Amino acid sequence: MSMIEIENLTRRFGSFVAVNHIGFTVERGEVLGFLGPNGAGKSTTMKMITGFLAPSSGTVRVEGFDVQRDPIEVKARIGYLPEGAPLWPDMSPGRFLEFIAGVRGLSGADATARIKDAVAKTQIGSVLAQPIETLSKGFKRRVGLAQALLHDPDVLILDEPTDGLDPNQKHEVRQLIADMSGEKAIVISTHILEEVEAVCTRAIIIAKGKIVADATPGELLAQSDQHNAVSLQISGDMDIARGLLQALPVVASVEISHRNRLFIRPKGGAQILNDVGVAMRAHDIQIDEIHLARGHLDQVFRTITTVQ
Amino acid sequence: MTNTLFVVRRELADYFATPVAYVFIVIFLTLLGSLAFFMGNFFSRGQADLAAFFQFHPWVYMLLIPAISMRMWAEERKSGTIELLMTLPLSLTQVVIGKYLASVIFAAISLALTFPFWITVNFLGSPDNGIILAGYVGSLFMAAGFLAVGSFVSALTKNQVIAFVTTTAACFVLIASGAPIVLGFFSGWAPKIMIDFIASLSFLTHFADIAKGVLDFRDIVYFLSLIAVFLFANTVAVNRLKAE
Numbered sequence: 001m002s003m004i005e006i007e008n009l010t011r012r013f014g015s016f017v018a019v020n021h022i023g024f025t026v027e028r029g030e031v032l033g034f035l036g037p038n039g040a041g042k043s044t045t046m047k048m049i050t051g052f053l054a055p056s057s058g059t060v061r062v063e064g065f066d067v068q069r070d071p072i073e074v075k076a077r078i079g080y081l082p083e084g085a086p087l088w089p090d091m092s093p094g095r096f097l098e099f100i101a102g103v104r105g106l107s108g109a110d111a112t113a114r115i116k117d118a119v120a121k122t123q124i125g126s127v128l129a130q131p132i133e134t135l136s137k138g139f140k141r142r143v144g145l146a147q148a149l150l151h152d153p154d155v156l157i158l159d160e161p162t163d164g165l166d167p168n169q170k171h172e173v174r175q176l177i178a179d180m181s182g183e184k185a186i187v188i189s190t191h192i193l194e195e196v197e198a199v200c201t202r203a204i205i206i207a208k209g210k211i212v213a214d215a216t217p218g219e220l221l222a223q224s225d226q227h228n229a230v231s232l233q234i235s236g237d238m239d240i241a242r243g244l245l246q247a248l249p250v251v252a253s254v255e256i257s258h259r260n261r262l263f264i265r266p267k268g269g270a271q272i273l274n275d276v277g278v279a280m281r282a283h284d285i286q287i288d289e290i291h292l293a294r295g296h297l298d299q300v301f302r303t304i305t306t307v308q
Numbered sequence: 309m310t311n312t313l314f315v316v317r318r319e320l321a322d323y324f325a326t327p328v329a330y331v332f333i334v335i336f337l338t339l340l341g342s343l344a345f346f347m348g349n350f351f352s353r354g355q356a357d358l359a360a361f362f363q364f365h366p367w368v369y370m371l372l373i374p375a376i377s378m379r380m381w382a383e384e385r386k387s388g389t390i391e392l393l394m395t396l397p398l399s400l401t402q403v404v405i406g407k408y409l410a411s412v413i414f415a416a417i418s419l420a421l422t423f424p425f426w427i428t429v430n431f432l433g434s435p436d437n438g439i440i441l442a443g444y445v446g447s448l449f450m451a452a453g454f455l456a457v458g459s460f461v462s463a464l465t466k467n468q469v470i471a472f473v474t475t476t477a478a479c480f481v482l483i484a485s486g487a488p489i490v491l492g493f494f495s496g497w498a499p500k501i502m503i504d505f506i507a508s509l510s511f512l513t514h515f516a517d518i519a520k521g522v523l524d525f526r527d528i529v530y531f532l533s534l535i536a537v538f539l540f541a542n543t544v545a546v547n548r549l550k551a552e
Binding site: 047050051052053072075076078080082083084086087088089090091095099100102103104105131147 | 310311314315317318321322325326387388389391392394395396397398399550551
């Protein structure tokens with residue numbers, strides 16, 4: 001049984017279709033990156049999975065429970081960080097987590113231990129007694145995250161978990177997600193594409209309410225026309241080198257990008273690094289620098305989401 | 309029901325986490341005190357009862373209860389915390405009742421702090437404490453009724469000012485439908501049964517009964533059914549509007 005099963009999920013707001021017949025499943029051990037332009041339907045989908053928003057049609061099942069029929073069962077199994085990490089401003093994180101623990105059915109030593117664990121994981125120990133409204137954006141986000149992790153749920157739905165964090169905090173949160181990924185099913189939404197490469201095992205791109213791509217980050221990268229391209233800096237005559245490279249059967253195109261830099265695109269994403277090296281050395285052209293491009297996810301993202 | 313209690317506790321803590329609760333209680337007591345003394349002739353009436361004090365309760369509630377109820381749902385919707393609340397393993401009924409109970413407990417605390425009036429009349433004379441107790445019970449029922457209306461109105465808007473003004477207006481209608489001036493307007497032409505119906509909708513009519521020391525079953529049923537109707541409407545409103 002999949003941890004999350006979504007079939008034909010649709011949500012309309014008036015005549016606007018925010019989410020249009022989407023379906024996918026998430027297994028234990030997967031970290032699913034949910035990508036898409038603003039307004040594509042990412043948050044709406046997450047709100048439907050977590051039972052906040054009723055679907056117009058379609059079904060969501062979490063660990064076998066239908067969110068429409070057994071909302072409490074579903075909510076008990078999910079840890080959810082809503083968009084913007086809303087929190088009650090007058091509460092302190094300590095009291096807030098105690099409240100969450102109570103509602104989640106934890107009490108006594110068990111609750112204390114879980115709170116301690118979530119506080120340690122999100123590193124909010126220094127601000128537990130302060131009112132939440134006095135905290136920085138980064139701390140607020142991590143308090144929201146601590147809330148989602150508190151009951152050690154099997155399913156985590158995190159809407160932009162690293163938004164507003166500084167690079168160090170981003171790294172820590174990604175590390176945290178990576179550490180938990182083995183035993184949970186995790187869905188994160190983001191528009192930071194490096195995050196997808198860093199933590200996700202799979203990425204779904206949605207645009208205008210529809211799934212336009214569902215693949216591993218590697219597969220998405222492979223769709224980039226710069227995937228496996230070679231950037232080369234040489235000492236020697238640029239035109240000769242260019243001619244040599246263009247003659248190679250695996251090469252699609254050669255551009256002179258800067259004064260002494262060549263950018264070589266392969267045919268069909270083939271590995272050409274070695275061919276390029278061999279060709280240069282055979283003609284005694286000195287290579288100063290050689291670099292293999294992996295492609296750019298944001299370029300793939302742009303291509304996929306603007307084509308529609 | 310432990311879940312409801314968690315909600316009650318969180319809400320109550322929220323009231324007292326900011327100066328709001330203290331400002332409210334101080335204004336509530338000052339207003340009731342000055343009205344009873346200056347307009348109600350609390351002392352010069354020369355009677356050992358709290359009628360001079362209780363007669364202003366409907367009007368003070370009309371002004372102050374909306375200030376408690378306005379944020380109950382409007383603020384949760386505006387700040388987005390409603391999403392947090394509604395994705396916890398709580399039922400909507402538990403949340404609605406929990407939030408409502410917290411507001412009633414807060415009103416009860418404010419009301420209980422008027423005990424110096426009770427001490428004063430007992431010090432100066434020998435009042436019928438049964439009637440006074442009935443007055444307090446009636447007053448609490450009235451506050452609870454207004455809070456149910458206010459909670460419902462608060463769920464209809466994200467704007468606390470709108471919630472406040474609308475609730476005040478609704479409270480006014482609920483009070484005034486029993487006032488002589490309104491009933492006088494109808495009495496010239498409307499059939500008696502209709503006038504009785506309008507009067508029976510009023511908080512004033514039912515509160516006056518209870519405050520006389522007559523704890524009539526019908527008055528209690530009136531307040532309880534009004535509360536039930538508005539809390540049910542509250543649930544429907546939250547369910548429909550939470551995500552907008």
